[in-house]
Amino acid sequence: AKEWVGKKDNTDLGGFLEEAKVLNQACTKPYERAEGKGEEGYVLDVEQALIEIFSALWLRSECSGDTQAQDSICEALKGLVWSGITSKEVVTANCDKSLLKSLGFEMNIEQFTVRERRVSTKLFYKQNKYNLLAEECEGYAKLVSTLSTFGHYSESNHLGEEVTSAYSKTLKDFVECLIGRFSLDPNRVLDLVLDVLEEFPHANALWDLLGIFTSSDIVHIVGFKFQGYKLDAAQATGPEEAPLSLYQLAGNLLRKQVFTSADLVAHMSPTNAEVADAHAQLLSSIKGKASKIGQVNLSQTKTKEGSGTGIPVIGAARMSLDASKIYLESMNSANAHYLCGQRLRLCISALDSSDWDGTLALLDFWKKRGVHATADPEVSQAVCAAVERLLQPAIQKLYPHGIAHAFRLQDIEREWPEPGSSKERDAPKVVQGEAIRDQLAVLECAMSDWVKNLLSHLGIHLYRHPELLAKLCRCLRSLLDVYRAVKHAWGNEMVGRVEKFTGALAESCILPALSLTPANPAVTMEVWEMLSRLPYQQRFLLYGRWRQTTEDMPLM
Secondary structure, eight states: OHHHHHOSOOOOHHHHHHHHHHHHHHHTSOOOOOTTSSOOOOOOOHHHHHHHHHHHHHHHHHHHTOHHHHHHHHHHHHHHHHHTSSOHHHHHHHSOHHHHHHHTSOSOHHHHHHHHHHHHHHHHTOOOOOOTTSSOOHHHHHHHHHHHHHHHHHHHHTOOHHHHHHHHHHHHHHHHHHHHHTTOOHHHHHHHHHHHHHHOTTOHHHHGGGGGSOHHHHHHHHHHHHHHHHHHHHHSSSOOOOOHHHHHHHHHHHHTTSSOHHHHHTTSSSOHHHHHHHHHHHHHHHHHHHHTBTOEETTOEEEOTTSOOEEEOOEEBOOOSOHHHHHHHHHHHSOHHHHTOHHHHHHHHHHHTTOHHHHHHHHHHHHTTTOOGGGSHHHHHHHHHHHHHHHHHHHHHHOTTOTTSOOOHHHHHHHSOOTTSHHHHHSOOOSOTHHHHHHHHHHHGGGOHHHHHHHHHHGGGGGGOHHHHHHHHHHHHHHHHHHHHTHHHHOHHHHHHHHHHHHHHIIIIIHHHHHHSOSOHHHHHHHHHHHTTSOHHHHHHHHHHHHHHHHHOSOO
């Protein structure tokens, strides 16, 4: 071919084509390996080789401007196509655009470029993924049915660790096979796995599936779920809140340290500044409504029936015994969807998953910004439920027949009889040595730092839950009686600790909540029964601090 292009007078085209045919036929037969010698040869693609050679020669002739060589190349390529050694499609796919125009195969280079771009896009950039709305939904159908069936079976049968581990490996392999067999979108698969975990949060084997995906993908998918409710709230007349199950899913993921709360908060709404401004408006509204209570308006007159004369009257704002009424009116006047935003209600997910340290970190975060997260009724309800769970072991010990029954101190004294007394001689040795420390640990769970800090954050909003208020007073009252009755077993130091703990709770939440509780003699008596067991000096110190708290808080 190189010799053909270099000749000045290329008239023997037939001879060139005949040699090309012979070369093509010879190269299509594989070389036979001699016995015991050499290696098997390779087949040469003469068609592709000639196209590449003439393409290279064309580029060289273009650079040198040799028009005679270009004419020779065009004549040779046309002869190759005419003789059947190559085809027009192969020449079009491999040769330069200018060569195709000279050959006459493509007259409009611009249209050819557009077609080339479309073909390239279809080959290299089109995503061939299964679509749920098309006929290729078999993979997703198998995935959803498998996850749902396994989640229901795992929760209902309470599988052991060994069985769960074996099932988890099988399930993980099956899901990976489905992704590969049906070319499933990994992000869509992760979304379905999270949906099933939201429905079956106690299916431990399903949680192992998260190891297939990266933590960054998981936090983004969960964040997009929250953002979806944000978009719905913007389009609807009233804000639509994310379901509680979604917060529980986020809490479980935080507890398992799949991601951090800082990563998830970036996807939530509203912003920290909007929440802080809304709470500032709420406090200002409460202060304004509270200041109007008891105001006298001498300029107001009332017309007497049957006469046109006006009689001056004293018009005072109606005093409400229910503080929640003022609070709810103030909430409605402020931006309620900012007061009950997703970032605040993230505390609910941490509480439901029993992540006490994570909950306290979130509550402290908002408190430093002047926002009381427990002002949200949903958050306060979750905090109260968490406190009840923490108090439950001590309540079961103090009230074995139920907290509705009377507390019997003699049952406790029977377990810890005083040395040398008749009770010690008559009573069996129920609790000794290690057992005493076990019983002590059960009672001390009611005085943990978690209980103290959660109730401190709850504060005055404990008034919304009078049942917990009464239960807390009964528990503290019984603890004071128990530790004083059996102080020979633990010493006076433990009694002082219980008194200090009781005083701290009374100051932070019990007495402020009592101020806002509507007239309830039963709750008042429960609080007094607890306070009457404190020393005289500590009790009146609490009264002074109670008065100071009343002056500082607008709602009180």
